[in-house]
Amino acid sequence: MTVQALPLWSKLAAKGAPHAFDLELTARCNNDCRHCYINLPSGDATAAAAELGLDEILGIGREAVDMGAVWCLLTGGEPLLRADFGDIYLGLKRLGLLVGVFTNACLVTPAHAELFRAYPPRDIEVSVYGVTRETYEAVTRRPGSHAAFLRGLDLLAEAGVKVRFKAMALRSNLGEFAEIAAFCRERTADFYRFDPLLHGRFDGDAVRNAEIEAERLPPEELVALERADPERFGALERGCTDGMVFQPSGEHDGCDHLFHCGAGQGSFTVGYDGTFRLCSSLCHPDTVYDLRRGTLREAWVEWVPHVRDLRGSDPEFLQKCRRCSLVDLCLWCPAHAALETGSMDAWVDYFCRVAHARAGALGIDG
Amino acid sequence: MIDDMKAEDVSGPEVTLESICVPSDAVVFREIEGDVIIVPLVAGIGDADDELYTLNETGKAIWQKLDGRRTLAEVAAALTDEYQAAPGGLEADVLGFAVEMTKRRILAVRG
Numbered sequence: 001m002t003v004q005a006l007p008l009w010s011k012l013a014a015k016g017a018p019h020a021f022d023l024e025l026t027a028r029c030n031n032d033c034r035h036c037y038i039n040l041p042s043g044d045a046t047a048a049a050a051e052l053g054l055d056e057i058l059g060i061g062r063e064a065v066d067m068g069a070v071w072c073l074l075t076g077g078e079p080l081l082r083a084d085f086g087d088i089y090l091g092l093k094r095l096g097l098l099v100g101v102f103t104n105a106c107l108v109t110p111a112h113a114e115l116f117r118a119y120p121p122r123d124i125e126v127s128v129y130g131v132t133r134e135t136y137e138a139v140t141r142r143p144g145s146h147a148a149f150l151r152g153l154d155l156l157a158e159a160g161v162k163v164r165f166k167a168m169a170l171r172s173n174l175g176e177f178a179e180i181a182a183f184c185r186e187r188t189a190d191f192y193r194f195d196p197l198l199h200g201r202f203d204g205d206a207v208r209n210a211e212i213e214a215e216r217l218p219p220e221e222l223v224a225l226e227r228a229d230p231e232r233f234g235a236l237e238r239g240c241t242d243g244m245v246f247q248p249s250g251e252h253d254g255c256d257h258l259f260h261c262g263a264g265q266g267s268f269t270v271g272y273d274g275t276f277r278l279c280s281s282l283c284h285p286d287t288v289y290d291l292r293r294g295t296l297r298e299a300w301v302e303w304v305p306h307v308r309d310l311r312g313s314d315p316e317f318l319q320k321c322r323r324c325s326l327v328d329l330c331l332w333c334p335a336h337a338a339l340e341t342g343s344m345d346a347w348v349d350y351f352c353r354v355a356h357a358r359a360g361a362l363g364i365d366g
Numbered sequence: 367m368i369d370d371m372k373a374e375d376v377s378g379p380e381v382t383l384e385s386i387c388v389p390s391d392a393v394v395f396r397e398i399e400g401d402v403i404i405v406p407l408v409a410g411i412g413d414a415d416d417e418l419y420t421l422n423e424t425g426k427a428i429w430q431k432l433d434g435r436r437t438l439a440e441v442a443a444a445l446t447d448e449y450q451a452a453p454g455g456l457e458a459d460v461l462g463f464a465v466e467m468t469k470r471r472i473l474a475v476r477g
């Protein structure tokens with residue numbers, strides 16, 4: 001029986017139990033991508049000291065499994081940077097989790113490839129930052145990373161490990177985007193996706209946020225890129241005809257709840273230092289819970305409802321975003337607004353322009 | 367780093383009513399919300415990558431009796447008692463289940 005077909009998910013959902021979680025094993029990375037929301041230098045001793053240890057990770061995994069979780073995604077930073085990656089990976093699999101991995105593939109060793117061959121992951125998703133060395137390393141800012149990336153992919157392929165790809169559309173690699181798409185499609189029959197939307201840094205670093213902003217595509221270019229991808233544009237169009245993308249304006253008039261999304265409903269994220277978050281991007285200090293001081297069950301049962309009940313008061317947010325018919329085309333959400341501005345109830349100009357450009361392309365009058 | 371990379375072949379000897387069958391090291395059994403879910407751990411379990419197994423009610427009843435001590439004949443006898451079935455009537459079901467699950471490396475025969 002396929003995973004999606006199991007009646008279990010509806011049982012878990014009805015019980016309000018989590019079925020999936022992301023674990024950021026580290027914020028450190030071998031690369032230094034211009035657009036990265038999280039990376040710290042691989043040798044950052046403070047960040048390394050704050051990381052959850054193997055036992056802590058397995059403890060959280062065990063609690064999650066007890067609550068019903070089935071999926072676990074290992075991400076970072078670069079998860080393969082951790083010397084104990086294999087023990088973490090296998091330990092979580094032995095708990096009965098379906099484990100996925102997000103990686104840049106640069107640090108894949110023969111031992112990793114053998115581990116994934118013998119104990120297959122649910123998914124390995126590799127980010128492709130460029131096809132040529134010039135473009136790849138213009139993004140990662142690490143000499144030698146392109147060769148390491150190709151070597152990593154080869155090791156995985158030789159071991160017969162299936163890989164999925166994703167690309168970020170950035171100013172630094174836009175000139176090569178068609179080649180990136182072709183490279184990915186050539187290597188994987190079943191999956192390739194690209195993401196054109198960049199959100200801000202988790203640590204709020206102003207210099208790095210300016211770098212992220214510099215990598216963002218102007219709304220018109222972003223939409224042109226989406227239009228050129230029939231799958232992606234088709235999905236947006238289908239969403240429109242299904243009534244999913246376009247919400248009647250004013251539907252949420254009078255509601256000041258911040259969270260209308262699925263944050264903390266079925267899934268959660270654990271940061272490298274043990275902070276529990278309702279979704280991968282929700283880092284605002286009013287919303288995080290320290291799993292080193294409490295249990296996962298407490299976070300899930302007591303903290304999540306508290307956060308989901310938070311309200312917004314910014315008049316611009318209440319006037320614009322809360323009543324907006326384009327919210328499903330928009331990167332706006334309380335988490336991304338907070339990463340952008342520090343407050344969860346702020347309107348964000350760039351997000352708004354992208355959403356309106358998308359609506360224009362879809363022939364919707366927002 | 368990894369101490370046991372050779373978890374591949376756990377298939378054992380032929381399965382008979384005298385066999386004691388246990389969950390194999392190649393999978394993890396989980397009970398979630400009353401369902402028994404079998405999560406593949408090693409490569410080559412199941413037909414497709416994203417396959418999980420669940421047991422139907424009969425499979426679940428048999429699985430719950432596989433305690434590492436009972437033979438399959440004893441499992442069948444315990445189930446016959448519990449469900450007040452005709453004596454010997456469940457042996458073929460239990461054996462069939464164990465053979466199939468062992469072939470798929472979900473159960474192993476205790477040596």
Ligand SMILES: C[S@@+](CC[C@H](N)C(=O)[O-])C[C@H]1O[C@@H](n2cnc3c(N)ncnc32)[C@H](O)[C@@H]1O
Nearest residue numbers: 035036037076077078102103104127168198199
């Ligand atoms: C942070 S990385 C961690 C895993 C691994 N290091 C990698 O690069 O795939 C996870 C994904 O987030 C993407 N990402 C990085 N910065 C981003 C940003 N500012 N906004 C949206 N996605 C971003 C990366 O390109 C990557 O695909």
Ligand code: SF4
Nearest residue numbers: 029033036039077104
């Ligand atoms: S490889 Fe991943 S974690 Fe590392 S800097 Fe790039 S996006 Fe960030």
Ligand code: SF4
Nearest residue numbers: 320321324330352355
């Ligand atoms: S930023 Fe603009 S498009 Fe996005 S939700 Fe707010 S008003 Fe709507």
